[in-house]
Amino acid sequence: xxxxxxxxxxxxxxxxxxxxxxxxxxxxxxxxxxxxxxxxxxxxxxxxxxxxxxxxxxxxxxxxxxxxxxxxxxxxxxxxxxxxxxxxxxxxxxxxxxxxxxxxxxx
Amino acid sequence: xxxxxxxxxxxxxxxxxxxxxxxxxxxxxxxxxxxxxxxxxxxxxxxxxxxxxxxxxxxxxxxxxxxxxxxxxxxxxxxxxxxxxxxxxxxxxxxxxxxxxxxxxxxxxxxxx
Numbered sequence: 064x065x066x067x068x069x070x071x072x073x074x075x076x077x078x079x080x081x082x083x084x085x086x087x088x089x090x091x092x093x094x095x096x097x098x099x100x101x102x103x104x105x106x107x108x109x110x111x112x113x114x115x116x117x118x119x120x121x122x123x124x125x126x127x128x129x130x131x132x133x134x135x136x137x138x139x140x141x142x143x144x145x146x147x148x149x150x151x152x153x154x155x156x157x158x159x160x161x162x163x164x165x166x167x168x169x170x
Numbered sequence: 171x172x173x174x175x176x177x178x179x180x181x182x183x184x185x186x187x188x189x190x191x192x193x194x195x196x197x198x199x200x201x202x203x204x205x206x207x208x209x210x211x212x213x214x215x216x217x218x219x220x221x222x223x224x225x226x227x228x229x230x231x232x233x234x235x236x237x238x239x240x241x242x243x244x245x246x247x248x249x250x251x252x253x254x255x256x257x258x259x260x261x262x263x264x265x266x267x268x269x270x271x272x273x274x275x276x277x278x279x280x281x282x283x
Contacts, residue, residue, distance in 0.1 A: 160212035
């Protein structure tokens, strides 16, 4: 099956700083999603981005499908951005999740 | 409001006991999924169902069972055969024809007494 690796595993930012999270995957995919899990456990879908670039407010994502990676950019980070960010790719009928990046934003 | 409701929020299981986690959605989604999350790890798929009365095993189905008698409901039973059930359980749903974008419930934390 497809392997998904995320980096870095942990990231600590000062409020206002920018960051880049990376997701590498082992095979070509038609579906890649980024999720944010808040400290209470709720997962929210941030982007559906099998290729190209999308932006939503302070967040943007880019997937380079031919090179098998995706990047999530967070600009002007806020404490509410804290949590775990997951990348997931589709393998058959199911999503395969990476181990996540734990982000802590300090005020 | 449309969404996915998981209950209970917290659940405790005694040795040898079966427990059932509830997942209900009113989004009219075709597909539903159960995931297990252990501390510091990603989500692992337990079972999924793409239509009523049909479901498939995921990567870690041993010790779990499911049913899909109604489109809106996909309960998960953690059986006594699951020797390490303590985890955070998440239910999700998606419209299969819509790129399998998954929407998640708030989760159930299961602990062993």
